[in-house]
Amino acid sequence: NQEDSVSLLPLSxxxxxxxxxxxYKARRLPFSRKIGISKEEALEALQVVRQECHGDxxxxxxxxxTTRKCTALELLEEEQAQGFIITFCSALDNILGxxxxxxxxxxxxxxxxxxxxQLCMQLAVDVQIPECFGxxxxxxxxIDTEGSFMVDRVVEIATACVQHCQLIAETxxxxxxxxxxxxxxxxxxxxxxxxxxxxDYIELLxxxxxxxxxxxxxxxxxxxxxxxIAFPFRHxxxxxxxxxxxxxxxAQQLIIIANDHKSxxxxxxxxxxxxxxxxxTLVPALGESWGHAATVLKMWARKVLTxxxxxxxxxxxKFVFYIVSQCSNLRLRSLLSIP
Amino acid sequence: MDWDQFDxxxxxxxxxxxxDIKSIKEILNLSxxxxxxxxxxxxxxxxxxxxxxxxxxxxxxxxxxxxxYQDKDHLTSQHQKLSLGCSVxxxxxxxxxxxxxxxxxxxxxxxxxxxxxxxxxLCVQYPYxxxxxxxxxxxxxxxxxxxxxxxxxxxxxQHKLRxxxxxxxIRKIKFGNSIFVEHAADLDTFHNCITKRISLLxxxxxxxxxxxxxxxxLFRCEFGVSDSVTKARYLQxxxxxxHSLSTRFRTPIMCINQVTDxxxxxxxxxxxxxxxxxxxCSALGIxxxxxxxxRLMVSRVPQPAPSSGVASHPTGSVRTLRVxxxxxxxxxxxxxxxxxxxxxxxx
Numbered sequence: 097n098q099e100d101s102v103s104l105l106p107l108s109x110x111x112x113x114x115x116x117x118x119x120y121k122a123r124r125l126p127f128s129r130k131i132g133i134s135k136e137e138a139l140e141a142l143q144v145v146r147q148e149c150h151g152d153x154x155x156x157x158x159x160x161x162t163t164r165k166c167t168a169l170e171l172l173e174e175e176q177a178q179g180f181i182i183t184f185c186s187a188l189d190n191i192l193g194x195x196x197x198x199x200x201x202x203x204x205x206x207x208x209x210x211x212x213x214q215l216c217m218q219l220a221v222d223v224q225i226p227e228c229f230g231x232x233x234x235x236x237x238x239i240d241t242e243g244s245f246m247v248d249r250v251v252e253i254a255t256a257c258v259q260h261c262q263l264i265a266e267t268x269x270x271x272x273x274x275x276x277x278x279x280x281x282x283x284x285x286x287x288x289x290x291x292x293x294x295x296d297y298i299e300l301l302x303x304x305x306x307x308x309x310x311x312x313x314x315x316x317x318x319x320x321x322x323x324x325i326a327f328p329f330r331h332x333x334x335x336x337x338x339x340x341x342x343x344x345x346x347a348q349q350l351i352i353i354a355n356d357h358k359s360x361x362x363x364x365x366x367x368x369x370x371x372x373x374x375x376x377t378l379v380p381a382l383g384e385s386w387g388h389a390a391t392v393l394k395m396w397a398r399k400v401l402t403x404x405x406x407x408x409x410x411x412x413x414k415f416v417f418y419i420v421s422q423c424s425n426l427r428l429r430s431l432l433s434i435p
Numbered sequence: 436m437d438w439d440q441f442d443x444x445x446x447x448x449x450x451x452x453x454x455d456i457k458s459i460k461e462i463l464n465l466s467x468x469x470x471x472x473x474x475x476x477x478x479x480x481x482x483x484x485x486x487x488x489x490x491x492x493x494x495x496x497x498x499x500x501x502x503x504y505q506d507k508d509h510l511t512s513q514h515q516k517l518s519l520g521c522s523v524x525x526x527x528x529x530x531x532x533x534x535x536x537x538x539x540x541x542x543x544x545x546x547x548x549x550x551x552x553x554x555x556x557l558c559v560q561y562p563y564x565x566x567x568x569x570x571x572x573x574x575x576x577x578x579x580x581x582x583x584x585x586x587x588x589x590x591x592x593q594h595k596l597r598x599x600x601x602x603x604x605i606r607k608i609k610f611g612n613s614i615f616v617e618h619a620a621d622l623d624t625f626h627n628c629i630t631k632r633i634s635l636l637x638x639x640x641x642x643x644x645x646x647x648x649x650x651x652x653l654f655r656c657e658f659g660v661s662d663s664v665t666k667a668r669y670l671q672x673x674x675x676x677x678h679s680l681s682t683r684f685r686t687p688i689m690c691i692n693q694v695t696d697x698x699x700x701x702x703x704x705x706x707x708x709x710x711x712x713x714x715x716c717s718a719l720g721i722x723x724x725x726x727x728x729x730r731l732m733v734s735r736v737p738q739p740a741p742s743s744g745v746a747s748h749p750t751g752s753v754r755t756l757r758v759x760x761x762x763x764x765x766x767x768x769x770x771x772x773x774x775x776x777x778x779x780x781x782x
Contacts, residue, residue, distance in 0.1 A: 208724040209760025217762075220500075238500075243535045243682060244728055246763035247503040247513050286501035293496070295682055301463045302489035303496070309486070310497075327725075331675040338464065345466060366725045371663065 179232045181223045181319060181360055183215075184260055198232065198318060199354050201347070201361040203325075205380040212364040213244045216321045219362060220289045221254045223319040226276035229261050234318025234359075235288040237310070239303060241327045245291065254285040290314065297328035301342065304349050311357045320353060324364040326381045336383075343386055441491060447484055450474035459488045509563045510685075517644065517687050518566025519551070520558040520596055523780025524756065527769045531566060532687045536728025537677055539650075541692040541717040546733040547754050547773050548691045552646045553586055554777045555689060556614050557593060559644040565600050570643035571613025573636055575628060578652040581616045592776035615642065622669060625653055629676050637684040645680070649691040651718040667722045674726030693718045694732075717759075729761040753781070 180195030189195045196202055196219060204212050220238050225231025238245060258280060265273035290310075294300040300322075311317050325346070333339045354361040366381040380386075436457050438448045454473045456462060462470065462484065470481045506512045516531035525531050532538050532555070540548050556574060561567030574581060590610045594602055617632060619625040636642045650673075658666040677688045694715040717723075717730065724730070734755050757768035770781040 207721060208727060209730065213762045242728070243678075244762040246533070247500055248529065249763040250500055251504060283501060286504055287499050289500035291498050291500055291503060292493075295679070298460050298463055299492065299496075302459075302492040305463075305485050305489040306493055330725075331671040341466060342464070367721060369663075369667075369721060 178358070179318075181219055181232055181234075182225065182230050183218060183222050184225075184257070196319075196360045196362065198358055198360045201350055201354055201363060203363045203365055203380070205365045205367055207367050213242075213323055214249075216323045216362055216364060217245065217250050218253050219319060219360075220321060221250065221257050221285055223360070224280070224285050224288055225257065225261065226280055228270070228272040228276050229264060232318050233316075235290070235314060235316045236319040236321065237290045237292070237307070237314075237317055239292045239294060239300070239320070239322045241294050241300060241322070242324055243293065244323065245293075247286075250286065250289065251282065254282050258282060258285070288316075290317070294328065297342065300328055301346070304346055304353075307349075307353055308356070311353065311359070315357075317357065318359050319362065320350070320359055321362045322350075322364070323362075324366060326364075326366040330366070330381060340383065340386075343382060347386070441487055443484065443487055444480065447474070447476060447480055450476055451484075459492055462488055515563070516566070517555065517568060518558050518561075520554050520566075520777060521771070521780045522599075523769060523782055524771065524778070525566070527756065527758065527764075527767060527780070528761075529764060532689065533728060533763075534568075534685045534687050535681055537674065537681065537688045537690055537726055538729045538731065539690050539692050539717065539723075539727050540731050540733065541694050541759075542733035543694055543715065543735065546735050547771070547778060548733055549582060549648060550585075550773050550778050551733070551756075552648060552689060552691060553582065553589055554596075555644060556586075556646060557589060557610055557777075560608050560610060560613055561597070561600060562604065565597070565604075568643035571615065571636075571641050572644035572646060573615040573617060573633055573642045574646045574648065575617045575619055575625070575633075576648055577619055577625065578649065581618075583616075586611075586614070588775065589777055596776040596779070613641070619653070622653055625673070629673065629680070633680065637680060637686060643684070643686050644689065645677070645686060646689045647691060649693060650723070651693040654719060670719060670722045670726070674723065678726060690727075692723075729764075730759040732757045732759050756780070 178198045180197055182195040183189055206212050220236035223234045223236050227233045265277055292303055294303055329339055350361045368381040369376045370379045438451045467481050471478055509515050516533055518525050518531040542548050556572040559568050559572050562569055593605050617628050619628045681688045695718050696715055752772050753770050755768050755770055758764045771778055
């Protein structure tokens with residue numbers, strides 16, 4: 097049965113996306129009677145396409161292909177060689193272990209107002225930093241579920257980032273740096289942040305289904321932000337098992353996207369109160385099972401008390417770009433350890 | 436749902452009809468495996484179906500940040516904000532209140548929350564070029580009686596507050612006619628108000644501002660300590676409904692909130708208040724705070740005078756407006772006074 101043999105083809109979403117036209121042809125051949133070819137011809141065409149797909153997959157960076165075999169050591173080495181998105185805020189980069197890691201999902205939890213959206217906006221700019229300045233020269237996808245993406249703030253951040261790079265270029269006077277600055281401007285940064293507004297969880301689910309194709313068409317994207325993942329799922333869900341299943345599905349898709357497109361995925365999550373026996377504590381929202389669904393580095397952005405004043409982790413980040421825009425010195429206070 | 440109009444394989448369309456699937460939402464709610472089982476199709480077919488319906492839902496949904504920045508059309512632009520009627524306060528907020536999202540105004544009693552809200556109800560009625568939205572406002576009172584006498588005073592003095600607007604324009608606006616007052620003292624009435632009355636006013640384009648004075652009063656008496664889960668659910672539902680209305684109609688929602696004393700360290704840390712001895716934080720906790728775009732705090736304790744050159748007002752009448760958090764503003768504050776003609780910032 098031809099239909100069975102096609103459905104048994106282990107075509108991962110990545111391969112599907114990488115060879116969209118070929119795949120569509122392959123999809124249509126056995127099932128569309130309009131073309132009018134024999135089943136044998138269809139199967140032969142599929143074999144050819146399949147070989148092409150595998151060839152393409154191994155050639156394209158990050159394409160996982162379907163029958164690639166490798167050892168665990170190779171995987172580990174590959175993982176350690178992945179790039180980082182630097183933030184130009186050394187305290188933050190240190191805590192993250194070098195920056196925001198590509199091919200991984202990072203979840204940022206925090207109380208309202210602590211700076212989660214700020215960090216996401218900054219990363220959407222920082223991912224575009226040219227390679228000669230230590231960046232990954234990528235582009236960004238920003239999926240906004242809360243409507244908190246304020247473009248005026250992104251303009252401030254982008255302007256500060258360009259100025260910071262200009263400062264480095266002036267100090268070191270290297271040709272690479274000066275050349276890179278020709279194309280690294282406010283307009284170019286803004287034009288490479290692809291913004292999607294999702295007003296409910298259905299729109300979010302649909303958008304994530306379409307992401308692999310979008311990322312194939314925009315292969316320079318190295319960052320996908322979902323700000324926030326909790327908001328559309330925290331009301332109107334009487335059926336909590338449906339919610340858990342949908343969230344797990346989302347997480348799985350995002351893991352595949354992060355890996356196949358060599359991108360960092362950032363999700364922001366809310367905090368909620370867990371009422372214990374003697375006291376209540378703040379924990380990330382969306383329940384226990386969400387925490388295990390993705391390979392996640394949890395950053396707990398909490399307000400910490402230092403020297404009699406209240407600060408939080410991201411206060412430093414905000415502080416940084418206000419400083420960057422005013423002077424050339426980048427000095428950051430060291431922070432207390434984050435649990 | 437007419438599946439025939441979608442770009443789908445006829446076999447898939449037949450399977451959808453046979454499985455009695457009536458909407459895109461139903462499809463997206465099901466997992467790939469469930470869909471396979473329900474429609475008896477292969478996983479590749481299902482993938483194709485999911486992409487096709489997703490594409491229908493999200494056609495043309497991408498916009499670059501550059502396009503957002505360059506959009507100057509007052510109907511869609513992010514630059515458009517609701518002015519507070521005072522240039523000093525507008526500068527603090529970089530233009531005014533954002534049009535999409537819930538803004539909270541918290542503070543002790545008689546700090547000036549109602550004054551600012553009344554002023555907004557008048558500002559919204561001005562033309563776009565003067566920072567308004569050319570529409571009315573709905574004011575929901577949950578505890579006190581609506582201060583109609585004070586509103587009338589403010590209306591009479593608009594020409595004095597808004598010296599930037601030509602007098603003929605001010606004279607033409609019938610301020611009183613476009614402010615709709617609702618009373619909702621309990622949760623059920625409030626729920627009805629949002630879902631019926633306010634929806635109607637917004638759909639008809641009669642209002643472009645919703646003020647709720649105050650959100651905390653609705654929850655004060657009705658919930659005991661053990662009801663915190665129910666309370667959280669109400670807060671989330673209301674928050675989501677208000678948020679959805681705000682997004683659909685590009686209408687700012689201004690919620691007035693009370694403050695409570697910050698008793699524990701963690702609460703104090705959350706209110707980001709650096710003035711010792713003034714540890715107050717907004718009521719209703721983190722569940723409500725998660726719904727907000729922006730939180731503003733007003734207080735009667737004045738900031739220490741930055742320099743001796745600052746013109747001194749009688750300390751009693753000086754208030755402080757502080758940005759506690761906002762995605763586009765640094766933590767900042769400014770002083771203001773409440774005069775006969777309204778609220779005016781002090782440089």
